Amino acid sequence: MSHQEENVLTAVGDAEIDPKEREQVIARRAKSRVRGLNHHAYYCTDGEKTRHFYEDILEMPMTIALRIPDEVFTGKQAPYCHFFFEMGDGSSIAFFDYPDFFDGEPPFTVPTVYHHHIAINVDSDEAIDYFRQKLESEGYPSTFVDHGAFHSLYLRDPNGMNLELCYSPPASDDFFLRAGKVAHAELKQWAATRA
Ligand SMILES: [Fe+2]
Known part of the structure; x- marks a missing residue:
């Protein structure tokens, strides 16, 4: 496992997942007034x-x-x-x-992905590789990072906007369930300890 994968995966812990929690996530999404991008x-x-x-x-x-x-x-x-x-x-x-x-x-540039980027889901690792090669042949270099839960290809569009092409493998479902359990506690802890 890469250092980056380890960082991301261990940040949400390894708590057991109750099968009911998957249904709760589906129900939570179904009742959201905010329907998506x-x-x-x-x-x-x-x-x-x-x-x-x-x-x-x-x-x-x-x-x-x-x-x-x-x-x-x-x-x-x-x-x-x-x-x-x-x-x-x-x-x-x-x-x-x-x-x-x-x-x-x-009129302005977006220096790095930390300032602003938009992440687009693709359907497979093959799609990441397909687009990486296609972009390369058109003069758009990209950088691949395996975050574990996200396989991400970072690049810049012709307007200077940072893009991420992103694939979350099925195995990352547990990551999202674990992340949901600790998100509020983690942000609180971050705020308390931020330099
Ligand atoms: Fe991202």
Whole structure:
């Protein structure tokens, strides 16, 4: 087991899992008013390059592209395009091409995954490897980290946004159940001891 895997897996302990706890998780999710990610929106510096990255490389079909004449909150004339790439659960990663706010170079960058990143589920380790090779051949380097519960491929999209392609193997179900038992206590402990 790698150091990183060990860190993540031992952080939630190794408490026994009662089979009823799986049902409780399903029930908890079923009654949540917050149903899931609809879309995440980010700025875009090059519409076609962004479309190529999400639609051709990551195989997420572009399902919406809106050309809007006015700024949404002020009504000021400021045309922009807002476009969406769909994932397998119906949620999307969306972009704004908004010349009045940003044109050409990104107005800000996201230095590391610790500042901001968006993680996208993929369906297998094979998919991680498939996309790693495809991204590499298109000039997008990536870094793979096995966290145990998450097999993660980190990379940066054409707009400077950090992305994580993520696969959680079935064996990580127990990790999530254990994590749920201790999450509040762990955060409290962190707050009490944070330097
Ligand atoms: Fe992450």
